[in-house]
Amino acid sequence: MTERNGSGNRIFPPRPGVATARALAGAAAPSSAAPAGNTPAAPRPQATETIARRAGAMVNEIDFPGFVAQLVHGTFDAIVDASIRQMESYSSLVTSVAKTLEQFTEENVTPNQARDWLATRYPGDVQLLLPDGGERVEPRLVPRSDDLEPAWLADFGIEGEVLSAELLEERIVPQVRLKVGGERQQLLATMVMLGMNRVVVRDGSITSKVMFRAAAQDAAKVGYAAGTDPKAVANWGERGSLSYEGQSSTMVSTVAVNAQNESNVRADLFGEVKLNFVSETLPLDRMVEPAKAALVQRHSPAMRPAAPPPVAAPAAPVAPEGAPAAGGTG
Structure with missing residues (x-):
């Protein structure tokens, strides 16, 4: 039985999906074979085979002896550096205290600090004027009122004079600088004499x-x-001629x-x-020579040797009653 009539036309239409499947199967057949010359990719090694190599590479990358050496050297250098800085600071303190009062004051006390000391100590008589950006370019002390003769001027050896701006700036401020410098130097000298706490x-x-x-x-x-x-399964209702072609799946x-x-x-x-x-x-005597220690001790009133008490003159003996006075006649 043929599917074509005399004119060459198909009597039954093709079953849907069969020709398409055959065409696709025929087109895919040539490409199923791998082209010549292409080698398959190498299989990926298993993790259990490469773990030892990776661990060994990490051991070589980590310099454990170098890490230990840096830890030891870093600790030792930190301890030594701390001791050196402490000794240098103490040596600088001893050198500063051993200077004269004028040198110590010039290096460590400024005129503005002396002005602040006066304005804080005598706020009722002295006021501090700050720079205004015009004629006054630096701080200046002035009296709060005219014709002031405060009693504290006697502490600076100028009692009885009228308080003025010139008197404060030219005669009192230099003395205050020396006074503040002396107090600081005495305190530092006492600390130095106590020794270095290391x-x-x-x-x-x-x-x-x-x-x-x-x-x-x-x-x-x-x-x-x-x-x-x-x-590939025939559906119900298709034309009966499909049954002659045989069932395929x-x-x-x-x-x-x-x-x-x-x-x-x-x-x-x-x-x-x-x-x-x-x-x-x-102690200080283990670090500096005796001459320098004596200079420091001179500036520390708490460490100065106490002056011996004055020796009283022996009292004259008292004559008993009834006895003749010395040099008298009987």
Whole structure:
């Protein structure tokens, strides 16, 4: 039985999907073969095979002996630097205290500090005028009123004079600078005479360690599924001529492969330093020569040797009653 009539036309139309499937199958056949000359990709190595190599590379990259050396040197250098700075500061303090009062005052007390001292000490008689950006370019002390003769001028050896701006700036401020400088120098000299309180490391410990962690995991999962292509099954109601062509079906199978590999390499460095400090006093005579220590002691009233009390003259003996006076006649 043929599907064509005498004129060459098809009597029955083609079954939908059959010709298309054949055409697609014929077109895909030549491309199913891999072209010559293309090699398949190399399989990826498993994580369990590469974990040792990765861990070894990390060990080489981490310089653990260098880390320990830097930890030890850093701790030692910090202790030595702290001791050196402490000794330098104390030496600078001793040098400053050993200077004369005029030198110490010139270097450590400014005229403005003396003006602040006067304005704070005698606020009822003296006021401080700040620069106004015009004629007055620096702070200046002036009396609060005219014809003032305060009693405290006697402390500066100018009692009985009228308080004025010129008197404050030219005669009182220099004396106040020396007074403030002397008080500071005496306080520092007393501190220097007490000695240097330094910090000493008695004992301690330095701990360092490195920890490596390496983990690897390989997992593979294969899934298989098979089924009939619904396009190949004749539907109810199609023309009866389809039954002469024979029943055909297409089986579709699917294979899914899921391969996973995971590796993790980790390194932890730990460093710990424990130091036990104690405090001790280093006396001045162990660090400076006796001549310089004597200069410092001269400026420290609390450390000056106390003057011996005056020796009283022996009292004349008292004659008993009834006895003749010395040089008298009987």
